[in-house]
Amino acid sequence: MRIIPNLTRIWLTRSVKPFTFKNEYDQRLPYADCENLGLYVHIPFCKSICNFCPYCKVRYSKELCDRYIDSLLQEIHLVGNQYPGKKQVTSLYFGGGTPALAADRIGEIIDALQAHFIITEGIGLELHPDHVTVEILTALKAAGVTKISIGIQSFRPKFQSILGRKAVDTAAMKRALDAVKFDTVSMDFIFALPGQTYDDLKSDIDEAFSLGANHVAIYPFIDFTFTASPVKPMPKKEKRALLDGITRYCIRKGYARHSIWTFSSEPEANYSSMTRDNFLGFGCSATTLLRDQFKINTFDIASYCERISRETLATSLTIRFTQRQRMIYWLFWTAYSTQLSAMDFERFFGVPLKKMYGLELWIAKRLRFVTEENGRYAMTLKGAFYYHYYENFYTLSYIDKMWGIMRTEAFPDRIEL
Numbered sequence: 083m084r085i086i087p088n089l090t091r092i093w094l095t096r097s098v099k100p101f102t103f104k105n106e107y108d109q110r111l112p113y114a115d116c117e118n119l120g121l122y123v124h125i126p127f128c129k130s131i132c133n134f135c136p137y138c139k140v141r142y143s144k145e146l147c148d149r150y151i152d153s154l155l156q157e158i159h160l161v162g163n164q165y166p167g168k169k170q171v172t173s174l175y176f177g178g179g180t181p182a183l184a185a186d187r188i189g190e191i192i193d194a195l196q197a198h199f200i201i202t203e204g205i206g207l208e209l210h211p212d213h214v215t216v217e218i219l220t221a222l223k224a225a226g227v228t229k230i231s232i233g234i235q236s237f238r239p240k241f242q243s244i245l246g247r248k249a250v251d252t253a254a255m256k257r258a259l260d261a262v263k264f265d266t267v268s269m270d271f272i273f274a275l276p277g278q279t280y281d282d283l284k285s286d287i288d289e290a291f292s293l294g295a296n297h298v299a300i301y302p303f304i305d306f307t308f309t310a311s312p313v314k315p316m317p318k319k320e321k322r323a324l325l326d327g328i329t330r331y332c333i334r335k336g337y338a339r340h341s342i343w344t345f346s347s348e349p350e351a352n353y354s355s356m357t358r359d360n361f362l363g364f365g366c367s368a369t370t371l372l373r374d375q376f377k378i379n380t381f382d383i384a385s386y387c388e389r390i391s392r393e394t395l396a397t398s399l400t401i402r403f404t405q406r407q408r409m410i411y412w413l414f415w416t417a418y419s420t421q422l423s424a425m426d427f428e429r430f431f432g433v434p435l436k437k438m439y440g441l442e443l444w445i446a447k448r449l450r451f452v453t454e455e456n457g458r459y460a461m462t463l464k465g466a467f468y469y470h471y472y473e474n475f476y477t478l479s480y481i482d483k484m485w486g487i488m489r490t491e492a493f494p495d496r497i498e499l
């Protein structure tokens with residue numbers, strides 16, 4: 083399994099040097115000059131734990147959640163106070179876990195961030211379907227949230243039971259979404275579940291838009307080694323037919339594709355915390371990507387609170403990129419949006435894209451993975467499938483390994499990927 087991402091890494095970084103994450107960190111993060119900087123806040127609590135889910139989370143308790151949020155506010159000021167004045171940032175996303183469980187304190191977190199940052203492109207937050215109520219949505223909107231993402235997974239009872247999720251109360255959800263409006267209402271689905279067909283997915287998407295969503299995210303099921311999910315992944319051929327079929331359906335309906343797995347019915351609707359040049363992450367397991375480094379906070383809530391109480395950052399591991407490593411990181415996440423601009427690459431790295439990756443782009447064009455017009459590359463359906471296919475290897479070899487270690491060790495010495 084690891085052979086594919088390892089060979090790709092060696093080829094694209096022109097080096098056998100692995101991605102090395104070490105137990106060290108900068109107390110002062112060099113973000114002041116970063117352009118296109120996003121913010122992310124992780125809230126690691128859920129009412130019940132789904133057996134397929136790899137994210138950093140524990141069962142919710144009000145007391146633990148309040149203690150955690152007190153530390154989160156401290157971490158925000160620790161980082162924000164590193165530079166005078168307010169730094170302009172793009173977006174702020176709350177992920178989890180289920181951040182809506184802390185709906186009564188989201189305003190405090192946003193206020194803390196706004197003391198140091200000017201957010202220009204809206205504030206997004208993830209909800210479990212049970213939390214889509216008029217009361218919670220009203221509280222979130224009053225706090226400044228402009229986009230919501232609801233984890234539906236599937237409206238079909240067969241797949242809800244495969245995933246161990248209960249039925250969604252769609253009538254209550256529609257009433258709440260009609261009563262409280264947001265710029266983006268996104269719904270998450272999981273595809274490539276055993277026996278899932280094109281018609282199953284198509285009706286999920288239709289139902290999402292009819293309930294009030296203007297954006298959908300259709301994620302391929304990933305079988306993480308450390309989760310206890312009994313679900314087995316779908317074979318490649320079936321998966322490709324499903325992904326191609328559903329993409330064609332969305333394109334026929336006039337939905338805009340914002341990334342490999344997301345479509346919107348209104349052009350302005352979007353929900354993505356990943357496709358940023360740089361981002362600052364706050365909370366357990368949150369990652370921070372800056373010009374030359376990527377760092378990841380500890381997954382352990384007690385260790386996180388303890389570090390922050392000593393006024394030190396809760397960073398567990400840091401990788402300091404070589405230039406080529408940073409380039410492939412940038413290319414990988416930019417390609418996720420299915421578009422790539424040579425100008426943006428040159429603006430970020432100061433060297434032409436063709437000079438660094440001319441051969442690879444030529445091969446990608448020959449294989450009909452991308453088309454090019456004036457330095458703008460657009461992924462084809464075939465390219466999108468292979469990106470998706472490759473992403474599965476990357477996730478299982480790199481993210482699975484890293485999260486597998488981080489969930490059992492608060493501060494591992496070193497991880498090589």
Ligand SMILES: C[S@@+](CC[C@H](N)C(=O)[O-])C[C@H]1O[C@@H](n2cnc3c(N)ncnc32)[C@H](O)[C@@H]1O
Pocket residue numbers: 128134135136137177178179180208209210211232233234235270271272301302303304305306
């Ligand atoms: C943090 S959760 C969403 C919010 C909320 N906690 C919920 O479950 O409704 C983010 C999303 O990741 C996706 N996800 C979780 N585990 C996955 C897996 N093993 N494979 C693919 N997608 C997964 C789900 O679609 C989920 O809605």
Ligand code: SF4
Pocket residue numbers: 127128129130131132135136137139178179180210233
């Ligand atoms: S899918 Fe959502 S509710 Fe389920 S464990 Fe993951 S974060 Fe929690």
